[in-house]
Amino acid sequence: MELLQVADAVAREKNIDRDEVLEAMEQAIQKAGRSKYGHEHDIRARIDRKSGEIQLARFMEVVEDAVENEATQVTLAYAQRRRPNVKVGDFLVDPLPPIDFGRIAAQTAKQVIVQKVRDAERKRQFNEYKDRQGEIVNGLVKRVEYGNVTVDLGRAEAILRRDELLPREHFKNGDRVRAYIYDVREESRGPQIFLSRTHPLFMAKLFEQEVPEIYDGIIEIKAVARDPGSRAKIAVHSKDSSIDPVGACVGMRGSRVQxxxxELQGEKIDIIPWNGDNATFVVNALAPAEVAKVVMDEEGRRIEVVVPDDQLSLAIGRRGQNVRLATQLTGWDIDILTEQEESERRSEEIRSRSQLFIDALDVDDVIAHLLVAEGFSSVEEIAYAEIEELSEIEGFDEDVAAELRERALHFLDQLDTQMAERRRQLGVTDDVAGLTGFSPAILVKLGENGVKTMDDLADLAADELLEILGKDAPTEDEANEIIMAARAHWYESENGGAAAAGAEDGEAAAS
Structure with a gap:
């Protein structure tokens, strides 16, 4: 009974199951029994769950006739002399007298019990906290080592690493700390609970605790971006049009946000209204800077933002902080230009495109400017445009439109001829030129980079081909198809060689 009382006390203290403590005790007694009677024997111990009586026994497995280990196995014939109804696979159980624990045996048993109880405690901690990942917890600082803080959560210990602390933040033993559980995982030294005070979701969870509308699901936190300890942006959206999400998060006289x-050691927080329209969301994210206009590239997820000259430093922020946080918040790459820079760049684009049309189509600058104003940016666009589309330009009729398209096609033909000649001069073979997906300009680019034969092309990896072709590059899948087409002759030659070898073998056999 004394044994059961000890098991109950340990189970209560460590908050683990009583049976797990008793199983640890059984293993300890088992180990001591093997030390006394021989480690080669299958010694098992059992503690009666009601009386606390210790039962120790040796188990011998019954086998057909071939005994591999005399210490743990007996033949069926021998076993049936002791128990007539025994079968192969059963065990003969020989009770053993209770062992008198010596000092060494007792010490060994204690170590086994302590280790097993510790393992059970860690297992309980892992099972309890694995489902609490993403929660905020409160604890007391237990110790600080090399800047890493061990936090006592009451029923478990957690680690708050130095890089997960806010800058200039220091804790001492006994300090209260609030942090976010960002990971719970099994490691070689047992389950580990990892905390963070720099994680973006730590701030989101703090707002959830302070703003009832977020907790109730009326206001949703769409995105968070943080420069821990310095500045942060949080995008919020209200599912109820009558509730202002920004005002609710700020609170009366700023009480909620404050x-x-x-808690975040004075970190400045910009609360941004989320918007389903990406352009509007980016403009909101760059607050407090004012934005004049935006130009979006949907495929590359890039956005060009034009701001008044006096707003540039505000939009970029100190050391690029404002634009960096806006990029993290929205998921778009943001390029910022002043109105003057944008105007100069646009003027340069108009001038260069106009000059291209003047040179390629042999037209005056008036016609060239009209084409640029209508949005044409290359000779190809004019060559393959519909006559009706061109004739709709102010001052153009169908004859002018047809003449412009004819000149554009003639220019492209000349360009292709020049490129084809250049390709031949570079030594790019006709086999490579015959592959689908290669324009004369691309073939010249390949030749200039040393890719001249099918073997040269076949030796490339897809990413190497994409790097060579730059802005003219196809998709990665198309690049792989081109390279596989270039390698086709390798397999054909292998099959041909195998066929030839077969024919020679046939001739030799005939002779």
Whole structure:
């Protein structure tokens, strides 16, 4: 009974199951029994769950006739002399007298019990906290080593690493700390609970605690971007049009946001209204800077933002902080230009495109400017445009439109001829030129980079081909198809060689 009382006390203290403690005790007694009777024997111990009586026994497995280990196995014939109804696979159980624990045996048993109880405690901690990942917890600082803080959560210990602390933040033993559980995982030294005070979701969870509308699901936090300890942006959206999401997060006289700021050591927080329209969301994210206009590239997820000259430093922020946080918040790459820079660049684009049309189509600058104004940016666009589309330009009729398209096609033909000649001069073979997907300009680019034969092309990896072709590059899948087409002759030659070898073998056999 004393054994059961000890098991109950340990189970209560460590908050683990009583049976797990008793199983640890059984293993300890088992180990001591093997030390006394021989480690080669299958010694098993059992503690009666009601009386606390210790039962120790040796188990011998019954086998057909071939005994591999005399210490743990007996033949069926021998076993049936002791128990007539025994079968192969059963065990003969020989009770053993209770062992008198010596000092060494007792010490060994204690170590086994302590280790097993510790393992059970860690397992309990892991099972309890694995489902709490993503929660905020409160704890006491237990110790600080090399800047890493061990936090006592009451029923478990967690680690708050130095790089997960806010800058200039220091804790001492006994300090209260609030942090976010960002990971719970099994490691060689047992389950580990990892905390963070720099994680973006730590701030989101703090707002959830301070703003009832977020907790109730009326206001949703769409995105968070943080420069821990310095500045942060949080995008919020209200599912109820009558509730202002920004006002609800700020609170009366800023009470709600100030509670979060206080916890984050004075980190400045910009609360941004989320918008389904990407351009509007980016403009909101760049607050407090004012934006004049935006130009979006949907495929590359890039956006060009034009701001007044006096707003440039505000939009970029100190050391690029404002634009960097806006990029993290929106998921778009943001390029910022002043109105003057944008105007100069646009003028340069108009001038260069106009000059291209003047040179390629042999037209005056008036016609060239009209084409640029209508959005044409290359000779190819004019060559393959519909006559009706060109004739709709102010001052153009169908004859002018047809003449412009004819000149554009003639220019492209000349360009292709020049490129084909250049390709031949570079030594790019006709086999490579015959592959689908290669224009004369691309073939010249390949030749200039030393890719001249099918073997040269076949030796490339897809990413190497994409790098060579730059802006003219196809998709990665198309690049792989081109390279596989270039390698086809390798397999054909291998099959041909195999066929030839077969024919020679046939001739030799005939002779």
């Amino acid at each position: 509670a979060v700021v206080g």
